[in-house]
Amino acid sequence: MTIQPARPERGGPRTASVMDVSPFKPSLVKAVFRDVTSMHVSRSAAWAAASVTRTVLTEIIDGARRAAAEEARKKLIPGDLLSAIDRNVELEVGSKWYDHSPTFRDLTGVLYDTAGVIVPSRKRSRSRKTSAVVGAHRFEAGVKKLLRSQGVTAVPAMVRDLDGIASVFLTDLARDAAVVVREGGARRFGTVTPVMSGEPASPPFLKDSLQALSTHKGDGRTIGRDDILTATTIQLFGSNLRQRALAEAHEATQNTSAG
Template identity: 75%
Template sequence: MTAPPARPERRGHEAASPAEVPPFKPSLVTTVFRDVTPMHVSRPAARAAASVTRTVLAEIVDGARRAAAEESRKRLVPADLLAAIGRDVELEVGAGWYAHSPTFRDRLGVPYDAGAGAAPSRERRRPRKPSAVAGAHRFEAGVRKLLRSRGVTAVPAMVRDLNGIASAFLTDLARDAAMVVREGGIQRFGAVALVTPGEPADAPFPKDALGAGSARRGDRRTIGRDDVLAATTIQLFGGGLRRRALAEAREAAPDRAGAR
């Protein structure tokens, strides 16, 4: 009997490509979108949104991992999250979570909601639809899977922060995608160039790479893949992270004959 051929060894970023590690399921994405809008979400749109969220969280985890490595640690703590964001302003996303996390309370000077994330009391009414904060726990399985794929673990407080950032970011992405559908496209958009002193600036970011033309295809009742890509250009500024997120989302949800 002939032995099966050995699989090639994968290293580094290749071992954690979007196609191999999809930590956030399209079904979770659809649930979040339904919390925000009654519009239908196409399957390519859900896959694209899941990919964008994964790319953003992977960049944050990698930044925190580098900060932890400087102290010879593989277990991430909230201070590593702050260090990652402090070193790369592009990673400052999901800001709706910041006011509910003690990790960001002192750094940003925002009031801390001590009740966030706690079990609701009998007197406290539950919201009709879960907010990004109340629904953050839904992201825990995906966050832990993502951490494993990057070769690190995290303390519970760090996991909660990553859950919250993912939930807030995806909620904002859903709102912007719905806005793109309602308005028939993005009316105004631009790019922010982040330049480090002493280093050459990146090449200009082409407008057609944004995937955000003045007009959109499709009806006004369905959020499609291109609407999610357009929303990504609103949520992510700068060139590097946005470019990677768009490229990986297109790979995860290819445009087959204009399918939405």
């Protein structure tokens, strides 16, 4: 069955193929996974995780771009990120980053001027350091490549937020994939597919995919592509974004070897 676009009204720059932009390389993905688990990560799993992360970041950037366009701007500021998430709750991913970012930590005290520069707040909370946050800078090049693919740039604070969200999201994806392997599938998380209020029921493609991914196939020591896809269904609660991420990851790994 052909997957229909989730939001046909979207306009503006968009990549023609999921393989046109590959900002998060498998070596980077595997480095993140090594922070989480000692399990081997197959090449197809690394490509799938990179694809899912790219899909999520692209959707966040697209939402922020549309918010900025309403003010005739092509340079994104953190306020555009907040607007994108406020308009589409599916984009609320990598939320552990929110504890470390001024954008989210103190919404009433942190302001940005017209150039997107942080105006210091009197209230500051102490940041906890985790591997995902410490390693967030690794995603800067990929984030900037995605921004260019959308025809926009971003102020440094916005790039840092996108870095952090990508890092935390991929770290969470790695943890869930490792759990899927250890427990032999997604049984721990149940079989109910969450659907947001007002969303249509999941199409047959997605239902069939979720059923097929419910059981881990492998030796118990290797994270494979299907384990990443199962983890994706756990991380992404909105069916529109989840469906798109699964479809693009499947396309991105069609010609990738399992090793």
